[in-house]
Structure formats: C-alpha cells, structure tokens
Amino acid sequence: MSAAATRPARGLFVVTILTGSFLLFLIQPMVARMALPRLGGAPNVWNSAMLVYQALLLAGYWYAHRLSRLPFKRQTRLHLALYAVALLALPVGLVEMDPPRPGMEVFWVPAFLALSIGPVFFLVSSQAPLMQRWFARHPQAGEPWALYAASNLGSFAGLIAYPLLVEPLLPLRAQAWLWSAGYALLLGLIWLSARARSRLPEPALAGAFAPAAAVAAPDPIPARRKALWIALAAVPSGLMLSTTTHLTTDIFAMPLLWVIPLGIYLLSFVIAFAEQRMTARVISALAWPAVLGIGGLAMVSQGSNGLLPVIAALAMLFFVCTALHTRLYDCRPAAEQLTTFYLVMSAGGVLGGLFTALIAPLVFDWVWEHPLLVLAAALLLPRQGWLNWPHTKPLEREARLLVIGVAGAAIGLMVWQLYQTNQYEGTETARWVLSGGIALLGLVLVPWRWAAAGLLVTVMLVQGGFQTVQDSRDGIRTRSYFGIYTVRDYASGGIRTLAHGTTLHGQQSTEATAKCLPLSYYGPGSGAAIGFANASRLFPVRPRLGVVGLGTGSLTGYARPGQSWTVFEIDQAVLNLSRNGTFTYLRDCAPQTRVVLGDARIELGRVRAGSFDLLAIDAFSSDSIPLHLFTDEAFGVYLDALAPRGILLVHISNRFIDLEPALAAEVRARGLHAAVREDEPPPGTQWTPSTWVAVVRDPDQLAALERVAPAMAWRKLKPPASRVWSDDHASILPYVTWANFLGRQ
Numbered sequence: 001m002s003a004a005a006t007r008p009a010r011g012l013f014v015v016t017i018l019t020g021s022f023l024l025f026l027i028q029p030m031v032a033r034m035a036l037p038r039l040g041g042a043p044n045v046w047n048s049a050m051l052v053y054q055a056l057l058l059a060g061y062w063y064a065h066r067l068s069r070l071p072f073k074r075q076t077r078l079h080l081a082l083y084a085v086a087l088l089a090l091p092v093g094l095v096e097m098d099p100p101r102p103g104m105e106v107f108w109v110p111a112f113l114a115l116s117i118g119p120v121f122f123l124v125s126s127q128a129p130l131m132q133r134w135f136a137r138h139p140q141a142g143e144p145w146a147l148y149a150a151s152n153l154g155s156f157a158g159l160i161a162y163p164l165l166v167e168p169l170l171p172l173r174a175q176a177w178l179w180s181a182g183y184a185l186l187l188g189l190i191w192l193s194a195r196a197r198s199r200l201p202e203p204a205l206a207g208a209f210a211p212a213a214a215v216a217a218p219d220p221i222p223a224r225r226k227a228l229w230i231a232l233a234a235v236p237s238g239l240m241l242s243t244t245t246h247l248t249t250d251i252f253a254m255p256l257l258w259v260i261p262l263g264i265y266l267l268s269f270v271i272a273f274a275e276q277r278m279t280a281r282v283i284s285a286l287a288w289p290a291v292l293g294i295g296g297l298a299m300v301s302q303g304s305n306g307l308l309p310v311i312a313a314l315a316m317l318f319f320v321c322t323a324l325h326t327r328l329y330d331c332r333p334a335a336e337q338l339t340t341f342y343l344v345m346s347a348g349g350v351l352g353g354l355f356t357a358l359i360a361p362l363v364f365d366w367v368w369e370h371p372l373l374v375l376a377a378a379l380l381l382p383r384q385g386w387l388n389w390p391h392t393k394p395l396e397r398e399a400r401l402l403v404i405g406v407a408g409a410a411i412g413l414m415v416w417q418l419y420q421t422n423q424y425e426g427t428e429t430a431r432w433v434l435s436g437g438i439a440l441l442g443l444v445l446v447p448w449r450w451a452a453a454g455l456l457v458t459v460m461l462v463q464g465g466f467q468t469v470q471d472s473r474d475g476i477r478t479r480s481y482f483g484i485y486t487v488r489d490y491a492s493g494g495i496r497t498l499a500h501g502t503t504l505h506g507q508q509s510t511e512a513t514a515k516c517l518p519l520s521y522y523g524p525g526s527g528a529a530i531g532f533a534n535a536s537r538l539f540p541v542r543p544r545l546g547v548v549g550l551g552t553g554s555l556t557g558y559a560r561p562g563q564s565w566t567v568f569e570i571d572q573a574v575l576n577l578s579r580n581g582t583f584t585y586l587r588d589c590a591p592q593t594r595v596v597l598g599d600a601r602i603e604l605g606r607v608r609a610g611s612f613d614l615l616a617i618d619a620f621s622s623d624s625i626p627l628h629l630f631t632d633e634a635f636g637v638y639l640d641a642l643a644p645r646g647i648l649l650v651h652i653s654n655r656f657i658d659l660e661p662a663l664a665a666e667v668r669a670r671g672l673h674a675a676v677r678e679d680e681p682p683p684g685t686q687w688t689p690s691t692w693v694a695v696v697r698d699p700d701q702l703a704a705l706e707r708v709a710p711a712m713a714w715r716k717l718k719p720p721a722s723r724v725w726s727d728d729h730a731s732i733l734p735y736v737t738w739a740n741f742l743g744r745q
Helices: 010-034 041-065 072-089 103-136 147-169 171-199 223-251 260-272 278-285 288-297 308-330 335-363 369-380 397-421 426-447 448-475 528-532 556-557 572-579 585-589 599-604 633-639 660-669 700-708 737-744
Strands: 478-479 484-492 495-500 503-509 542-547 564-569 594-598 612-617 642-651 673-679 691-698
Touching: 010 041, 010 103, 010 147, 010 171, 041 335, 072 171, 072 700, 103 147, 103 171, 103 335, 103 642, 147 171, 147 260, 223 260, 223 335, 223 369, 223 691, 260 278, 260 308, 260 426, 260 660, 278 288, 278 308, 288 308, 288 426, 288 448, 308 369, 335 369, 369 448, 397 448, 426 448, 426 673, 478 572, 484 572, 528 612, 528 642, 528 673, 528 691, 528 700, 542 599, 556 585, 564 599, 564 700, 572 585, 572 594, 585 691, 599 633, 612 633, 633 642, 633 660, 642 700, 660 673, 660 691, 673 700, 691 700
Parallel strands: 542 564, 542 612, 564 594, 612 642
Antiparallel strands: 478 484, 484 495, 495 503, 642 691, 673 691
C-alpha cells in the first residue's frame, strides 16, 4: 500500500463535504428567488420549498445508503458518471408548467420545484453521507460523525451567503452560472476523494447489495430505536417551519425572517454532532428552562410588541433543536450503519416538514402545529441529571412531597397572576418576570415529564391560548395557502376588520348608512381616494378601473354608475369573504365588478393592451411584499394594460421596507412621471396612514389629480435607487428600515 493510501485525507473530505453542503443551501433560496414571478412570496411558499428540499434530501440519503453497499470501485464509477450526466441540466433553471388552479397551490408548488431542480439537488444532497462513508473506510480515519457537523456548517454558510452577498451582488443568470462552476468544483473534489480511497483493499462481497463478508454484520437496529430517531428528527424539522409561520403570521412580519429559523436549525446540527461535547451538553441543559419560560408564547395570535418575543421564540428554537439533535447523536449506531442512520433521520425530517407545510394548512384554521410541536419537543427533551432531583438527592418521601407541594402552590399562584396580568396593556415586563419565575419553579416537575408538559399547556392557554381557542371556536379565522385571515367585529365602533396575521388588510362599517364608505388605507385623503372618487372627472367616457388585491373590497366603495370595474385577487379564501357576505363592498357598492382569480401579474399579462384608465396596485400593504409584483417586468405588464393617458396608483405603505427608491428608479428608467400622496388622518378616525404613488406617462395627468382635489398635496419622489429591480436582480436588503424593528409601528 502506498504512502498516500495510508493517510486518512481528512482535510480533503471536510472540504468536499463543506463545498457540497454550501452549494445545497445556496441553491435553495436561489431557486425560490427564480420562482418568485410564478409562486409569489407567501410564507407557505417557503415551507413548501423546504418540504421539497427535505424530500429530495431523503431521496439522496437513500441513494447514498444503497450505493454504499456496492463494491467501492463500482460506487465511484456510478456516482461520478451520474454527476457528470447531471452537468447537462446546468445552469439551473425552471421548468415550464401551467399556473395552478385556485386551491391547488399546495400541491403545484412542490411539484414545480421538484421538477425544476430535482436531479441536481438529489445528487448533491447525497454527497454528505456518502463522503462520510468513504472517509470511514480508512482504518485510521476515526469516527466520521464530526463530518456531519462540517456538512451543516457548510449549509449554514450557504444559507447566510445568499441574502447577504449573492443576491445583492449578482443577477440570477450570474448566480446560476456561479453555482454551476461550484458544481464542477464539487465533481472534481469527489473524484479526488474517490482516488484517495481507491487503493484501499476491497473486502469481498456476498452479493451486489450485501455487506462485506469480511466484516461482521452489525446487529439489527430495533424498530423502537428507529422510531425514536424519526421523532427526534421530525420535531425540530417541523418546529423550524412552524416557528417561521408563527412569527411571520402572528408576531412580527419581518422580511427575511425565514432565514433565521433555518440557520438556527442547521447550526444546532453543527453543535450536536461536534467532537467536543461540552457545548452541546450545556445548551441541552438549558432546553427545559427555555421551553417552560418561552413555550408559553406558542399560542399567541394577537401580535406582540417589539423584538423581544421574536428573539425569545428563536432562542427556544435553538435550545430545543440542539437538545433534540444532541439526543439523536447520543443514540447513534456504529459507523457501519451510518447511512441507515442518516436515511432514517432524513425520513423524520420529511415527516416534520410534511406535517407543517402540507397537512397543517389543510387541517387547521391557525398555526396550531406550532404549539403541538412545542409540546412534542417537551416530551422528547433528554433527561438531565441535574433535573432528576428526586433520585439524585437523598430526600425522604415526605420531604419530596413538601418540595412538590410548595413549588406547585407557588406555580399556581404565579400562573393566576400571569393570567390577570395578561388582561391589561403595558404589562410586558411583569409578564416576562412571571414567565421566568414559572419556568424556574417548573423545573421541579421535570422528573415527571407529563406534569411538566401539563404546566406548559397551562401557560400557553394563559399567555393567549384562551383567546386563540375562542377565535377558532367562533370560526372567525380562515386559513389558505397564502395566509391566515382573521375577521373581527368591534361593536363599539360598528367596524368589521380583516387582518392577515398582524397586518390590517381592510375594514368595513357594519352600519347600513356607511356600508360603502371606504375605511383604513382608503380614506378621503388617500391617493387611492383622490383617484377613484374622481375617476369619472378624470376619465369622462366610461372609465375603466382595475384593482390588484381585493382585501375587503374597500376601493369598490368608490364605484359609480357608468364605470367598469375589474379586481384581481390571488386567494380564493379572500374572495369568499366578499361572496359570503362577510364583507359587502362588492355586493352592495359595485355588484357588476368582474373578479379575476389568479396571480395578478399573469392575469394582467393576458388582458388587451390599454384596458384600464386607472389601475391600483394594492399588494404592498403587508410587511412581507410580493417582490415579483414590484420588478421592471411587472411594471411592464402594468403599463401595457394601462391606457396611454392612464394613471397607475401604487400602494407602498410598509413598516419595514422603503419601496420608494426602487419605484423611483423604475420611473426614471422608463421616462415616466410620478408624485407621492402621504395621508396622515387625524387620530381617532377610522382611517389609517397610507402612502400612494401616482405613476403616469403624461405629466398633465398629475396636474389633473391636483385639480380634482386641490386641498390634497402631492410631493416628488425620493432620489431613485442605483438600479431598477428586475426578475433577474433584486434585493430588499438595502431598503430595510432597521429602526422599525425595535418596536411595532
């Protein structure tokens, strides 16, 4: 055997695994970004994408498991040949598929992504377990498990690199070619890794897929142990996705928030599978206090103030994922069964994603999967010696009962006080103090896991769960693929509101005399009101009016006889709220309105050129904007649908993203003219501050807007961004209003 064959070549295998995992998690957001014009930007689109990635990862792990049972030379030849064939699918692109029928998005999105990147993703996902298996073939290589930590470190680096570096600096075409170059590099590294093990003696095989005859067959893994692996993998996977949905829906609709839970999930593997065990042990020991202290927020559905609840939820996710993955590492098998372990673990990850991304949106009216997964995590957390106090301390039975009784009484008192505190505003500090006290005293109950879980459920209910349960019982929520909508009646003001998570999407008066009065962002001083209320003066001959985004239908309150109205709405659930009488703007104020169901950009691209005199793009009032509706290509569609002297009204109200520079760049690039109307209604009214931008080809139309409402001042646009957003290159990162993250606006 040569000197080269006697070296484990650990560095080579680490670099190969790091490179493959980096590429794996670079392609995920890159393809999601490519697909934005077809998929939109709803949080569940990312969950669906993650489900596809997890399923392909499972397929890759199965492939690695089966391939590793072949003679080594046959493994390397087949694997390198498949990698080389996959080069024909590069650069990465999207398949052509017809848009989904309404209600079928939950199935269409996974199929679309799987067909687009399936073969390449499948092969790259197999490299981590396969390289670990090849590494372990060397008799001096040692344990291969730390290489899985390196794999997840590479994944974490790829995930963070995309929004911070790749997306802001490179257009999509360049990203695709850069990734292709990385794929070619990976192919070379795999070849070198195969060469590093090619001179090792090949043990005789009993069959094509049989284990080596020279090596004693490992004991079969009990089904119960495999079931535990599946559970320990499924709960963190599902919890990562449910945390994303819960935070972006009910707590804080912050852009790019989906990156953080996934990054935490990957980082937990790095810690849990590291050779040095101290960090994993310390973090695991803190998991129970985190769950008892923070898990009580899992049923909150009313929003919270500031970043503290977000940071707390992410901290809990970190502690729980690390603890459960550490327990997973602790019950790993021998290295000979490495690929079996990763295959079962990957199956658990898919099950967690399947439950959260596919089943939950169809079954639940709210993010009920989140508290269920927090509770499941509590039932799976590893037993910590320092918490097993009844057995580690020589206490008499009477003393133990006394400790439990005193702690139970104190917990009951604090839970009651927490319930009382939650009835009032401005008591956040007291709530956190009480939650911390309950968590510390609750550690006494941890030796009795079901008692601790019961306390967790109680705190969930007290912290907001009663209201959430009541809302579900009252049937005021509707969940669809695109979001969770809550309808509330406020008798004191005679108002019915529609909220998408924490964001108000419109409201209507329940008084018969005011049923056609537009409220919220569409008050008399808003840019929308100036345009639509005066549409017949601006366009005297049968004005043709269009709206992108139905909401409650508020803008149709400005409808007048002789006008032609068309509304574009992507979500059947939102349209149903108008058709079933929950909101009656369409029925009572504009019954002849034509409603087009589907993605507005696609549907507007099908209309005849010059179809609208006044077109409102009202899809940007939520905090997570549909980026594909704000690119140069999208504005090309809008302008084609707009009459030569038409007016385009763009709603850019947003708490966290300043959309004005990007819009100004678009106006400048196309030689258009624009003006901004910022409406600040007096406090105590039923109207909401809003920012609308009027975009026209003919500057005389801006003057006409000022003439029809002379008391309403318009201003010029801010200085434009350096470049327009396009389907190929757009990044919201430079335009995020970071100061607004410190508190709710």
